[in-house]
């Protein structure tokens with residue numbers, strides 16, 4: 001597959017055709033393992049967003065009137081094309097994002113599952129009827145598409161996260177605009193080459209590359225009725241405030257600081273493997289990465305020894321190479337930011353159990369690599385315990401009892417995920433019942449977003465009410481209309 005570009009700069013996809021952005025500015029897309037420049041991405045502005053919004057607005061009446069059973073035929077074809085090209089897309093994803101090829105393949109599979117779920121729209125978006133709601137009067141609830149909708153997505157899942165939105169949006173009869181992360185625009189450029197093969201009516205699906213200026217234009221454009229965002233909490237809150245102030249429906253998924261709690265009765269060998277994968281998979285750049293491990297009672301010391309060994313043995317390197325288990329972080333700025341947080345943590349009294357700061361991967365000396373890092377003695381009130389690190393760093397903490405561990409977890413401002421490792425059903429129930437987080441793992445280290453369920457962050461991890469995926473996606477992408485009918489005979 002070839003990227004759609006002109007003079008080394010990626011194109012936007014508007015009204016069913018590839019078009020150069022009108023923006024004067026662009027940024028470089030770099031391979032995080034090598035710092036090699038892959039291409040340039042335009043930082044589109046208001047005129048590009050305006051063109052996409054107008055194309056989507058013009059396409060809406062015809063698309064909305066296309067029966068759902070016809071709309072989903074495009075999605076069946078989309079699924080087949082994604083599967084046929086998944087290897088090429090996964091390789092490109094690794095090259096621009098840094099994760100391992102196995103992680104890239106896994107992410108694409110999860111993304112494709114959303115296309116599969118959205119093919120059920122004819123059933124999923126059915127309404128309801130009540131006969132004789134009053135004598136001789138019937139009431140009908142129908143679902144209609146919202147109109148033009150948009151999604152703004154982050155760098156860490158360039159293949160999966162756009163697919164949390166696109167399939168449901170168009171299956172429900174909306175027209176759609178995607179603004180992918182400017183750090184990883186290649187994956188969606190390739191996916192949109194497949195979208196182009198679907199021969200959808202022009203304007204139903206559009207792609208605008210860019211950064212803040214493009215986001216602000218989406219937030220302000222009057223044609224856009226609903227907006228989905230995934231990214232850091234500060235930007236999620238900003239996007240939610242401005243979108244809703246402009247009268248738009250919004251769902252904004254933010255950052256995380258996820259705790260895993262380990263009970264003394266857990267199977268320590270299993271816990272160690274699972275937590276190592278959760279903390280260091282994707283170099284810790286998952287919104288569901290384990291960031292804090294709370295050992296309950298004597299579990300803490302045992303876990304410390306075993307996780308240290310497991311983390312130290314992970315093979316770090318270029319994600320396209322065989323056997324590599326962890327890739328680089330996304331950018332030199334990100335690496336510097338993580339090193340700065342670790343420095344601050346040391347000043348706050350945290351001790352380094354495993355130090356991954358000083359590293360050079362042979363052959364990839366310019367890459368943004370860190371090795372797995374473990375801290376202990378992390379004070380619950382310190383900045384390092386509260387800040388989303390988004391890198392391969394696990395902080396160890398201690399609690400005397402499960403109730404103390406739950407209280408600790410509930411002091412964190414984020415509420416994306418919390419996990420418990422135990423062989424006790426009662427402890428599991430206590431945890432599930434009391435923890436203030438939207439995604440709970442029991443003997444699971446990444447409570448992964450499966451397409452069939454809403455992805456349910458709480459607290460500072462989410463702004464809005466209807467989440468992405470599952471039945472929430474149908475609610476988000478449809479308006480409900482109630483009709484009350486009397487037909488005198």
Ligand code: NAD
Nearest residue numbers: 153154155180181211212215231232235253254255256287
């Ligand atoms: P980010 O907030 O920097 O960027 C996300 C999107 O917002 C990008 O498309 C970017 O172009 C745009 N953007 C960035 N700054 C902006 C600004 N000032 N104004 C308007 N738009 C702006 O996030 P990121 O670094 O790409 O992704 C990592 C973050 O995303 C982490 O915090 C992670 O936890 C979070 N995340 C959350 C989930 C979830 O489901 N809750 C999933 C994945 C990632």
